Amino acid sequence: xxxxxxxxxxxxxxxxxxxxxxxxxxxxxxxxxxxxxxxxxxxxxxxxxxxxxxxxxxxxxxxxxxxxxxxxxxxxxxxxxxxxxxxxxxxxxxxxxxxxxxxxxxxxxxxxxxxxxxxxxxxxxxxxxxxxxxxxxxxxxxxxxxxxxxxxxxxxxxxxxxxxxxxxxxxxxxxxxxxxxxxxxxxxxxxxxxxxxxxxxxxxxxxxxxxxxxxxxxxxxxxxxxxxxxxxxxxxxxxxxxxxxxxxxxxxxxxxxxxxxxxxxxxxxxxxxxxxxxxxxxxxxxxxxxxxxxxxxxxxxxxxxxxxxxxxxxxxxxxxxxxxxxxxxxxxxxxxxxxxxxxxxxxxxxxxxxxxxxxxxxxxxxxxxxxxxxxxxxxxxxxxxxxxxxxxxxxxxxxxxxxxxxxxxxxxxxxxxxxxxxxxxxxxxxxxxxxxxxxxxxxxxxxxxxxxxxxxxxxxxxxxxxxxxxxxxx
Amino acid sequence: xxxxxxxxxxxxxxxxxxxxxxxxxxxxxxxxxxxxxxxxxxxxxxxxxxxxxxxxxxxxxxxxxxxxxxxxxxxxxxxxxxxxxxxxxxxxxxxxxxxxxxxxxxxxxxxxxxxxxxxxxxxxxxxxxxxxxxxxxxxxxxxxxxxxxxxxxxxxxxxxxxxxxxxxxxxxxxxxxxxxxxxxxxxxxxxxxxxxxxxxxxxxxxxxxxxxxxxxxxxxxxxxxxxxxxxxxxxxxxxxxxxxxxxxxxxxxxxxxxxxxxxxxxxxxxxxxxxxxxxxxxxxxxxxxxxxxxxxxxxxxxxxxxxxxxxxxxxxxxxxxxxxxxxxxxxxxxxxxxxxxxxxxxxxxxxxxxxxxxxxxxxxxxxxxxxxxxxxxxxxxxxxxxxxxxxxxxxxxxxxxxxxxxxxxxxxxxxxxxxxxxxxxxxxxxxxxxxxxxxxxxxxxxxxxxxxxxxxxxxxxxxxxxxxxxxxxx
Numbered sequence: 001x002x003x004x005x006x007x008x009x010x011x012x013x014x015x016x017x018x019x020x021x022x023x024x025x026x027x028x029x030x031x032x033x034x035x036x037x038x039x040x041x042x043x044x045x046x047x048x049x050x051x052x053x054x055x056x057x058x059x060x061x062x063x064x065x066x067x068x069x070x071x072x073x074x075x076x077x078x079x080x081x082x083x084x085x086x087x088x089x090x091x092x093x094x095x096x097x098x099x100x101x102x103x104x105x106x107x108x109x110x111x112x113x114x115x116x117x118x119x120x121x122x123x124x125x126x127x128x129x130x131x132x133x134x135x136x137x138x139x140x141x142x143x144x145x146x147x148x149x150x151x152x153x154x155x156x157x158x159x160x161x162x163x164x165x166x167x168x169x170x171x172x173x174x175x176x177x178x179x180x181x182x183x184x185x186x187x188x189x190x191x192x193x194x195x196x197x198x199x200x201x202x203x204x205x206x207x208x209x210x211x212x213x214x215x216x217x218x219x220x221x222x223x224x225x226x227x228x229x230x231x232x233x234x235x236x237x238x239x240x241x242x243x244x245x246x247x248x249x250x251x252x253x254x255x256x257x258x259x260x261x262x263x264x265x266x267x268x269x270x271x272x273x274x275x276x277x278x279x280x281x282x283x284x285x286x287x288x289x290x291x292x293x294x295x296x297x298x299x300x301x302x303x304x305x306x307x308x309x310x311x312x313x314x315x316x317x318x319x320x321x322x323x324x325x326x327x328x329x330x331x332x333x334x335x336x337x338x339x340x341x342x343x344x345x346x347x348x349x350x351x352x353x354x355x356x357x358x359x360x361x362x363x364x365x366x367x368x369x370x371x372x373x374x375x376x377x378x379x380x381x382x383x384x385x386x387x388x389x390x391x392x393x394x395x396x397x398x399x400x401x402x403x404x405x406x407x408x409x410x411x412x413x414x415x416x417x418x419x420x421x422x423x424x425x426x427x428x429x430x431x432x433x434x435x436x437x438x439x440x441x442x443x444x445x446x447x448x449x450x451x452x453x454x455x456x457x458x459x460x461x462x463x464x465x466x467x468x469x470x471x472x473x474x
Numbered sequence: 475x476x477x478x479x480x481x482x483x484x485x486x487x488x489x490x491x492x493x494x495x496x497x498x499x500x501x502x503x504x505x506x507x508x509x510x511x512x513x514x515x516x517x518x519x520x521x522x523x524x525x526x527x528x529x530x531x532x533x534x535x536x537x538x539x540x541x542x543x544x545x546x547x548x549x550x551x552x553x554x555x556x557x558x559x560x561x562x563x564x565x566x567x568x569x570x571x572x573x574x575x576x577x578x579x580x581x582x583x584x585x586x587x588x589x590x591x592x593x594x595x596x597x598x599x600x601x602x603x604x605x606x607x608x609x610x611x612x613x614x615x616x617x618x619x620x621x622x623x624x625x626x627x628x629x630x631x632x633x634x635x636x637x638x639x640x641x642x643x644x645x646x647x648x649x650x651x652x653x654x655x656x657x658x659x660x661x662x663x664x665x666x667x668x669x670x671x672x673x674x675x676x677x678x679x680x681x682x683x684x685x686x687x688x689x690x691x692x693x694x695x696x697x698x699x700x701x702x703x704x705x706x707x708x709x710x711x712x713x714x715x716x717x718x719x720x721x722x723x724x725x726x727x728x729x730x731x732x733x734x735x736x737x738x739x740x741x742x743x744x745x746x747x748x749x750x751x752x753x754x755x756x757x758x759x760x761x762x763x764x765x766x767x768x769x770x771x772x773x774x775x776x777x778x779x780x781x782x783x784x785x786x787x788x789x790x791x792x793x794x795x796x797x798x799x800x801x802x803x804x805x806x807x808x809x810x811x812x813x814x815x816x817x818x819x820x821x822x823x824x825x826x827x828x829x830x831x832x833x834x835x836x837x838x839x840x841x842x843x844x845x846x847x848x849x850x851x852x853x854x855x856x857x858x859x860x861x862x863x864x865x866x867x868x869x870x871x872x873x874x875x876x877x878x879x880x881x882x883x884x885x886x887x888x889x890x891x892x893x894x895x896x897x898x899x900x901x902x903x904x905x906x907x908x909x910x911x912x913x914x915x916x917x918x919x920x921x922x923x924x925x926x927x928x929x930x931x932x933x934x935x936x937x938x939x940x941x942x943x944x945x946x947x948x
């Protein structure tokens with residue numbers, strides 16, 4: 001069927017297009033043969049002697065979770081710098097930034113009683129939250145399903161713990177869409193409830209899985225006054241379901257929460273950068289990256305150790321397979337994506353300041369799962385060209401080429417000319433592990449990770465070869 | 475891009491096809507809207523209140539591995555029958571068969587020494603193998619990479635243990651192709667070496683993963699005389715790599731193998747069958763199934779508990795979503811796929827004897843991973859129609875619709891008219907768990923499993939609605 005479709009498309013294109021377009025088709029078709037050979041070489045190398053998986057083992061097993069400002073984050077910076085040097089990348093350097101420095105403190109505690117029965121609640125503070133008082137807080141619980149519902153309750157929230165319990169929409173095939181439909185509760189729950197005098201906010205964990213793992217993540221008090229800040233935490237999905245049930249029969253149950261997290265002064269940290277200098281356009285850049293920081297609860301394996309080692313692998317595979325890029329290919333290990341994107345902002349700011357021309361940027365921050373496709377976020381001129389590469393990568397399982405958002409760390413580079421792309425692996429398992437203690441190395445499959453690295457390398461190869469420099473601001 | 479391609483295809487089809495074909499296109503396009511609505515209903519139901527995952531938990535955790543002829547296989551038969559009755563399936567019955575009854579006996583043992591260092595080798599007998607003598611066998615090892623190489627060695631094999639060590643080709647994207655390129659060593663290694671007087675055969679495990687788990691699987695002595703039978707076993711990939719290395723420096727090392735497996739007389743067992751009676755063609759059948767037996771080392775979760783619960787879920791989802799099939803939809807839990815396919819043969823034989831008309835058969839036996847597509851193995855008349863359904867299932871991640879082999883349990887039904895199809899999930903992780911102790915429930919993801927069940931239900935719905943009865947032998 002695929003061949004039939006391709007034949008139909010080619011036939012139709014040749015018959016009905018203008019002469020100019022027909023020429024382009026013929027040219028593309030010749031080029032595609034060389035490209036498919038080159039891409040196969042990249043995949044073969046990645047699948048037989050790829051390094052990404054062993055690098056990930058090292059990062060996750062020997063450093064582990066690496067929240068911005070932590071000693072582990074600093075170790076990860078040094079690890080990345082050393083690895084780039086060992087691999088012979090050029091211009092290896094650290095880009096200094098200041099990052100938020102939030103610490104979790106002692107393990108959080110939450111419970112309530114139904115009669116004599118104690119219900120222990122798996123809980124974790126959200127990143128950026130304040131602590132409870134030393135003795136914890138105890139209050140009645142009001143369950144709501146949305147920010148709007150909380151606002152509508154208004155003064156009813158005073159003195160209460162507000163429980164945000166809107167679950168993911170399981171019918172959405174792409175789980176990132178389900179996440180997008182819920183995460184406002186986590187990010188803005190405390191901000192919304194503070195002005196009404198709520199004493200705490202607890203949020204159902206951002207996952208489709210029914211389990212006992214609380215999932216952390218960033219939250220913000222926005223611009224509300226500090227005296228309206230409330231401690232805010234995530235509880236596991238099983239606990240959320242049980243609490244909701246218990247509230248039906250025991251609307252006045254008292255919920256206890258204790259956490260001792262704290263925001264310290266901003267800490268110094270770094271993006272880690274390395275390059276392969278371009279043969280024709282050394283001052284024009286294609287950036288590939290992921291984020292080096294992670295939440296503290298797990299090992300940051302899928303989020304985003306996978307993206308880090310895949311990005312490093314892109315440069316290694318380019319060298320290994322003898323590809324000499326025209327543009328300078330730059331790998332950036334961005335710091336602080338999770339709670340501030342300071343690394344991303346700094347990178348874009350400095351690029352602008354130095355008047356660096358960025359042709360394209362590719363981000364991997366959706367896990368190390370089996371490949372599904374790439375997203376495109378760029379100008380109209382390059383869109384058709386970019387999407388035409390689908391045919392070259394379909395044999396490797398990359399069928400989903402969509403236009404849209406491509407990643408938090410490359411977004412600040414957007415300027416109307418740059419081609420941004422996000423690597424899109426299968427999304428089904430991602431939120432099982434996202435921001436929780438189970439995001440560990442054993443959840444990553446070697447082949448799935450290496451297929452992703454090969455796909456990313458192939459895309460960088462194509463962008464380097466075909467993206468029209470004339471569409472990039474000089 | 476996808477929309478562009480579809481538009482191009484539709485445009486081209488309308489312009490260039492014959493009138494008859496054009497009519498068909500218009501008709502298909504109208505129908506597709508109803509179908510996509512129906513299919514969404516099926517996926518929504520499967521993702522929000524699907525039962526397959528909890529059924530799999532029950533099968534794997536309460537029964538576990540269920541090799542043909544074992545008490546566990548009998549428990550699984552009773553489990554399947556009861557579940558079908560509980561679900562209100564019609565004509566629930568057991569189809570009696572006799573199955574091979576091979577038992578593993580005591581845990582196998584293998585080792586060798588390099589100087590004073592003992593190398594313990596993770597090992598398991600292959601299904602169908604004979605035992606070693608009670609005291610085990612000790613012999614030198616000859617490493618080969620293929621049956622041809624073993625044959626070429628001829629008399630050199632006498633008194634030796636032959637070590638088949640050709641690895642999977644990691645560059646093949648579909649791991650089933652890599653398996654297909656290696657499994658002759660496991661299946662026919664002993665048969666090939668017996669006539670040359672080899673005293674044992676060990677085979678590198680059939681997996682891409684480098685680990686310490688031996689992977690069992692079926693083997694055959696074919697028609698060689700019983701006095702040429704040699705004990706045969708799989709060793710883990712890590713052990714295979716180490717042994718190969720050790721043989722370079724110690725070509726005369728002595729390898730010890732002990733196993734006490736045994737083939738008992740054939741045992742009685744059953745296929746388990748249930749139905750939804752067709753509203754228009756109650757005597758014409760669409761069969762959906764997987765195999766109920768599994769190897770004994772793990773829990774038979776991906777192979778093929780997943781296929782079993784997905785097949786059961788197809789009938790439940792049809793009922794749940796109010797689909798009234800025209801043909802009788804039959805679920806068959808086939809017994810003995812792993813070492814004999816006696817269930818499959820019996821089912822096809824009885825269908826032929828009873829002159830049952832089988833319109834289509836769908837098999838799920840490639841694991842419970844995220845959906846990728848379906849295969850088609852049928853006649854030319856229905857091929858285009860079948861492949862056109864791709865557009866309806868692409869939104870759910872099913873992009874790979876290929877023509878080819880569709881499964882061992884439905885293959886005996888092939889008669890030139892029936893439409894056979896195999897459900898094709900992502901193949902990257904399958905051989906990590908295949909036939910080994912790690913094929914356990916925790917390796918199955920709920921959403922991936924339920925997406926597969928929904929895809930299968932959708933395909934059965936489409937086959938029931940559109941497959942042309944006139945192409946089926948009367």
